[in-house]
Amino acid sequence: MQTENADAMKQHFTSVENSMNHSGEGNGAKGHCKSPKEHLVQIGGPDVPAYWKSMEELENGPRYKGEFPGGLPSADARQETTRRDFLAAMGFTLAAAGLAGCRAPVQNAIPLLVGSDEIIPGVANFYATTCRGCASSCSLLVKQRDGRPIKIEGNAESTIFGGGTCATGQATVLSLYDDERLHGPLWHGKPASWQEIDQHIADTLRASEGSKREIVLLSGTTNSPSTRRIITEWQKRYPNFRHVEYDAVSLSAMRAANAQSFGRAVVPHYAFDKARVIVGLEADFLGTWLSPVEFARQYAANRKPEGVPALHVQFESGMSVTGSNADVRVAVPPSQLGLVVVALLRRIARKAGTPPVAGTQDPIEAKKLDAVADELWKHRGESLVVSGSNDISIQLVVNALNSALGNIGKTIDLVQPSMQRSGDDAAMADLVAKLQRGEVHTLMMHGVNPAYDYPEPEQFLAGLEKVALSISFSDRRDETSSHAHVICPDHHFLEAWGDAEPVESHFSLAQPLIAPLFETRAAQESLLKWVGHGETDYYNYLREFWSTDIFPRQKETKNFDAFWERSLQDGVVAVPPRPTGAMPKDIMQKFQADGKAAVDKIFSEAAAHGSTTGDHFEVHCYETVALRDGRHANNPWLQELPDPITKVTWGNYAAIAPSVAKKLNLSDGDVVKLTAGKRQLELPVFIQPGQDTRTIAVALGYGRSQVGRAGQNVGVNAYPLTSIQGEYRRYFAGNATFEKTGRTEKIGTTQTHFSMEGRPIVLETSLEELHKAAEPEEETVPTLWTERLHGEHAWGMAIDMNSCTGCSACVVACQAENNVPVVGKDQIERIRIMHWIRIDRYYSGTEEEPVSVHQPMMCQHCQNAPCETVCPVLATTTSSEGLNQQVYNRCIGTRYCANNCPYKVRRFNWYNYTENPQFDFNMESPLGRMVLNPDVAVRSRGVMEKCSLCVQRIQLAKNTALQGERELADGEIQTACQQSCPTQAIVFGDLKDPNSRVSQMQRNQRRYKVLDELGTRPNVSYLKKVRNPLETA
């Protein structure tokens, strides 16, 4: 035995020496490196793709070499600790510990003075309301605990949105507890009382009567029917009143095009679930565009490989969430997008036998366009072409295309259109001109920030100075409101009553979850007061409005009180649609008449930009899943949310194609000066595979100069690169150049933190193979452990990678549910992000045309967990129900478990992130801490943490079942990530119940377990991604 051991030891040492030699040689030893891509994952045969996570990995860059990829950040800053320091610290610690041990602090318990049968301390209530994170107006169910809203969920009652949410919606609850919101109204920058302000405003408005100068309400998309009624009252009271709707990222051209094509200036309501072929043109409908929660739900339901999955082709310049999910993604610069649409229309027209469409040129491979056109034509009546372009010519051609394909009325609903975007670019431009001419007397601004997001903020601000009275309803001093005479802060939506009509005749109610935290007032209430409604408060007005306008439109309930109660409880009401006029089904005839101009315009535009070559680029400005148009910039959860594609946090960057980077010798983090017309921006570059080679993509929503501590000056404002062309806002700039500044900036990316070191993590299959293959093979890895699952349940999870779009709602949902701290950019650079669930994004294929997979990754709850065997204090163990449990009070912080975890899902608390001025995010302020979930411990410094499969929800559900004297039902327990998922990609349940959904999914033939060959036996399974390639002839 001894000799054997010694031999083994020797071998061990030799291998260590070898590896040391290997790492010692480092860069010099290139001799044995056969191919630069040898280290990439190669699964199965040579036909199966090799995966890579970042450009560096593909190139085998510096972060992938040596024992410590990326270097040792903490080793750089060496600090000397003297013996004296040590003794002083020890002495103090002992004394402090002794003193603290003497007496526990007195804790008080303060009950309510008057009890309520609705509020029981410690029991959560759920109320339906409507999200105001953006104008999509999703219906929500908000968890309220002891009077505080602490978690946002989707409202499963909603037939439009389902039970899912988006990342932004999940994070809005934190914005409620933002202590940088205004605490009361301001008059010329000084706190004032509401009475004084009302008096001043009433006087000024009276003075404007009879004047030719206008009173203007400038707001974002307003789809609240009761608010629209208030606006009509203003129109009646003041003939010189005008309402202008302005969206920072608008669909103005689409509305205008629909007015021209179909006689209705609306945004259609799309049905992605009815389309067999989906063609997206620069429309990130799974991430940010129009109604992403709804579209993601429809899209995933329509692409189940068990049925016949829809084909999705995406033409876009920068890599978006939608593009990363497409079966076929074609990189096209924004200026050439129109040519793609015309080329498709030409082919469809030929097939339909209608008069030919002008031109012959194809911006991309003709073969691909032929194939797409074939598919579209094969599925006419059940296909869908959507474009996010704000160019009316493109939208007109898209209308002609959809009409020729017979999609109108099938996948595109114009009878009950979407009301989720109604900003009008032309009206806004007209307003700015009027402001500058001094034709506006009073300007009221609600939910807008033109000083930040208008292309020419100087013009707007110059005009703003000329009004007699400017009123902002902003909740904080921002770029615009700080220039207004009065700020009348509106409630956060969780404090307010309200309603919305996201889709025509589909109503949604909003109710307050908490009494206003500050001296704020609902904007509607202010508007009612100033229009002379005196003492009517908005709640009564809303109720009255619903009784006269919405109640009569339904037949089910006879009593209004009952109707109101039920509507409030459900949150959503659908009534029969309003009667509309006839809709022209086929506009091809009409298009022939007036469409020629549109096609010509597209040709001339494309030609104007197409001539730029060499060092000239186009800049494409896009919204990110986290920050959207920038209004949530002070939300640290959103700032720290890794972008679904680039995995970058805290800031924006110029995304460039790998070939461009090579040509110009740029690497990640090199700061460049980007010049487009008279605008200049300096920002770091990020090399993005799949990025169009002629386009640079820059995210909007960053670079706020006045918003609050968390979001101030994070990134660069890209809105100045947008422009107004004719009547519409253009979100790209042509003829841009960039030059190196020589500076570099660190990019806070989480992308290469957790390299999978060349092992098969994501698996995919093709439809063909799926139909061929039989049952999945049984587990063969032998184990030395005894069977562990001896409890009543065996909790497990299944994640369908075919449904996961990477939208990242689950990441924020988990953060909210489990009190996960925000750590800031500096810590992220040190690879210390705390998220319990991350979404890994892998590329395969070439860097020009990469294929992406999104894989949510959290603790796999192994039955034979490698973390457990190395813990010296048994702080992590497997429970009788199969959970890998982490006991914080037992953990001593050796971090052995994190090192031994093959999935790299364990997170270490390097600091106290609570009440620590060094981490000045939500958990530093007493108000921000109100969002914490009282059922989950707040971890302190020096302990390890990780996904618990929401054990607090499991325990609560068990207890509820116990109280109800019944068994737990399948689906009763939903983890936070599962509940937030708009596509229902995540399923949690009991593996001991063979009929549970999770058991069924784990028997699916696509199922596999990550790194199963290690014998860890995870309780989390994945379902393979299925590819559905476009057949090109």
Place this chain on the structure above:
Amino acid sequence: MRLQLVLMGVVGAALAVGAGAYQLSRIGIHQGYSPEQPIAFPHKVHAGDNKIPCLYCHYAARTSRHAGIPPASVCMNCHTVLEKQTVEIEKLKEAVQQQRPLRWVKVHNLPDFVYFNHSQHVVSGVACQRCHGPVETMERVSQVAPLTMGWCLQCHREHAKVPVGELERAAVGLKQRQKPAAGLDCASCHY
């Protein structure tokens, strides 16, 4: 003599160390903690002499993790009709009149890293006195049990198995419904 001295020294030192170690092990245990309350509320009169059920006032214990201290309005259910007046009852009425919430001092405190749910125990048929002691005899409430993890587990171990069969069920005093087993997993209480 010298040996005796050495022995005494050793024993003395051992005792001192033992006492020290014992004291150290008692840090954070507040058995016998009996703070003065803003109103000298006698549980003996209410729960003992007048036999008001615990759950009448602490109604939240049935449904919530917190047993909850009753709102003053619950006290006033009786005290609006009861004629008896004392200085302490005056304090209550004054607080109600002035709409001033009462700041009671919490007696039973658990560390933040423990999740304890009252309703789970109440529904499972654990008597209040099992943890809180004979509250119905106390003038001023004091902490009886040590509330340490070992003490919790003692009981949990006893009830870790689901009692099956009439004999076993009778032995643990279960009458009708089958009660669930008490958890022994770390994650039963720590998350």
